[in-house]
Amino acid sequence: MAGQTTYREIKRELLRRIHDGVYPPGALLPAETDLCADFGCARATVNRALRELSEDGIVARKRKAGTRVNRSPVREARFRIPLVRDEIERSGAVYRYTLLKREVLEAPDWLRARLGLEAASRVLHLHCLHRADDAPFQFEDRWIAIAAVPRVEGVDFVEAGPNEWLVAEVPFTEVEISFSARAADAALARFLDVSPGDPLFTAERATWLSGRAVTFVRLSFAAGYALRTRY
Amino acid sequence: MAGQTTYREIKRELLRRIHDGVYPPGALLPAETDLCADFGCARATVNRALRELSEDGIVARKRKAGTRVNRSPVREARFRIPLVRDEIERSGAVYRYTLLKREVLEAPDWLRARLGLEAASRVLHLHCLHRADDAPFQFEDRWIAIAAVPRVEGVDFVEAGPNEWLVAEVPFTEVEISFSARAADAALARFLDVSPGDPLFTAERATWLSGRAVTFVRLSFAAGYALRTRY
DNA sequence: CAGTGGTCTAGACCACCGG
DNA sequence: CGGTGGTCTAGACCACTGT
Numbered sequence: 001m002a003g004q005t006t007y008r009e010i011k012r013e014l015l016r017r018i019h020d021g022v023y024p025p026g027a028l029l030p031a032e033t034d035l036c037a038d039f040g041c042a043r044a045t046v047n048r049a050l051r052e053l054s055e056d057g058i059v060a061r062k063r064k065a066g067t068r069v070n071r072s073p074v075r076e077a078r079f080r081i082p083l084v085r086d087e088i089e090r091s092g093a094v095y096r097y098t099l100l101k102r103e104v105l106e107a108p109d110w111l112r113a114r115l116g117l118e119a120a121s122r123v124l125h126l127h128c129l130h131r132a133d134d135a136p137f138q139f140e141d142r143w144i145a146i147a148a149v150p151r152v153e154g155v156d157f158v159e160a161g162p163n164e165w166l167v168a169e170v171p172f173t174e175v176e177i178s179f180s181a182r183a184a185d186a187a188l189a190r191f192l193d194v195s196p197g198d199p200l201f202t203a204e205r206a207t208w209l210s211g212r213a214v215t216f217v218r219l220s221f222a223a224g225y226a227l228r229t230r231y
Numbered sequence: 232m233a234g235q236t237t238y239r240e241i242k243r244e245l246l247r248r249i250h251d252g253v254y255p256p257g258a259l260l261p262a263e264t265d266l267c268a269d270f271g272c273a274r275a276t277v278n279r280a281l282r283e284l285s286e287d288g289i290v291a292r293k294r295k296a297g298t299r300v301n302r303s304p305v306r307e308a309r310f311r312i313p314l315v316r317d318e319i320e321r322s323g324a325v326y327r328y329t330l331l332k333r334e335v336l337e338a339p340d341w342l343r344a345r346l347g348l349e350a351a352s353r354v355l356h357l358h359c360l361h362r363a364d365d366a367p368f369q370f371e372d373r374w375i376a377i378a379a380v381p382r383v384e385g386v387d388f389v390e391a392g393p394n395e396w397l398v399a400e401v402p403f404t405e406v407e408i409s410f411s412a413r414a415a416d417a418a419l420a421r422f423l424d425v426s427p428g429d430p431l432f433t434a435e436r437a438t439w440l441s442g443r444a445v446t447f448v449r450l451s452f453a454a455g456y457a458l459r460t461r462y
Numbered sequence: 463c464a465g466t467g468g469t470c471t472a473g474a475c476c477a478c479c480g481g
Numbered sequence: 482c483g484g485t486g487g488t489c490t491a492g493a494c495c496a497c498t499g500t
Binding site: 479 | 482483484485486487488491492495496497499
């Protein structure tokens with residue numbers, strides 16, 4: 001033996017067995033204590049290997065029932081959701097920000113339904129444009145629940161975007177994110193420098209703090225944008 | 232004391248301190264041994280809390296340098312990438328599959344570049360349509376490297392789609408996924424029952440097995456599709 | 463060099479839940 | 482009920498890396 005058995009080795013070996021059909025989809029893996037004996041290591045080591053395989057979606061674990069190989073490899077993709085500023089600056093471009101609109105109003109019905117806001121809730125509504133070297137990069141349509149973040153009324157958002165302010169100032173506990181493709185309307189076409197009807201990659205994010213709505217944002221990306229990940 | 236200190240409690244408390252500004256962005260957290268003393272628990276418990284905070288992108292850890300609060304909370308979103316069949320059936324609809332095209336040819340240049348294929352590589356090219364209750368749901372444009380998966384030539388893919396066959400039969404080690412918005416061309420418009428130029432949510436996935444290209448697929452979703460996640 | 467995180471061990475208790 | 486995973490403890494060694 002060159003040294004101790006590591007949880008990475010165990011994880012790799014178990015993955016190999018799954019790929020090689022030793023443990024086919026749906027199969028029950030040996031219990032942790034049995035694997036300990038096989039690998040000659042402490043249970044905590046086997047536990048960590050199995051826990052990570054579970055987090056990776058390769059196996060499912062249940063007390064008493066044991067650990068099974070997932071039938072549909074529910075592959076999980078992870079995407080980093082960076083701040084626009086970081087994303088643009090990392091590409092080597094100069095980040096520019098413009099506030100296009102700032103208004104306080106009563107939450108429209110669709111927003112109240114989307115976030116579970118009470119009737120007659122006041123919200124801060126912003127339109128922002130993020131550019132990379134003068135080229136439009138992302139249009140931000142932002143709604144912030146004033147009741148949840150009272151001091152937001154005192155911020156003008158002229159110099160920096162609401163995203164940076166929010167991540168620095170306002171915590172949240174629940175998030176909902178969705179990605180879709182939408183056609184550019186007249187306003188979006190103008191701001192993002194595309195033709196009306198052009199397909200735009202769109203991200204929507206809603207956040208809550210302990211069940212209380214904080215903010216909703218729709219981000220429309222300039223033509224050609226793609227969200228990528230690799231592992 | 233109601234019981235032992237759990238890593239969840241520690242995690243929650245540390246998150247609270249970060250949100251409350253006790254540890255502002257960029258700040259150095261106490262070393263694990265110090266936190267052990269504070270919380271009155273074993274170092275392994277503190278370690279797990281900090282490790283998860285690190286996996287969540289809240290803090291960054293470096294040997295000797297210590298643990299710091301990330302300046303830009305690089306939020307990581309996780310998306311389950313289910314099989315089309317599962318996704319459709321979970322919605323309560325009946326899953327239907329149709330093979331539209333099956334051909335063997337030399338890999339076109341763009342595909343060779345995309346996957347790093349050798350010149351004159353033979354590939355299996357498929358067009359498939361996945362429907363939910365007869366309504367078109369997803370158009371699949373699939374390319375499979377025959378050299379990497381020789382027995383694929385013997386499968387006709389009339390009854391079941393290549394996705395299900397591949398996940399069951401062919402392992403892979405590297406994946407690249409990207410999401411974007413694309414305009415429907417004439418063929419897509421016909422198959423997905425939309426107008427040419429309409430925005431379509433598009434996913435592309437390329438996989439390799441130990442550096443060797445296995446398959447590339449472009450999935451075009453019917454109008455209105457959105458990829459969602461919540462946590 | 464010395465401090466910090468990364469990991470393993472051997473043992474323990476217990477919540478959960480299937481049979 | 483009893484087996485399985487979930488978690489904590491107390492201690493140890495070591496890899497890495499900033500100073």
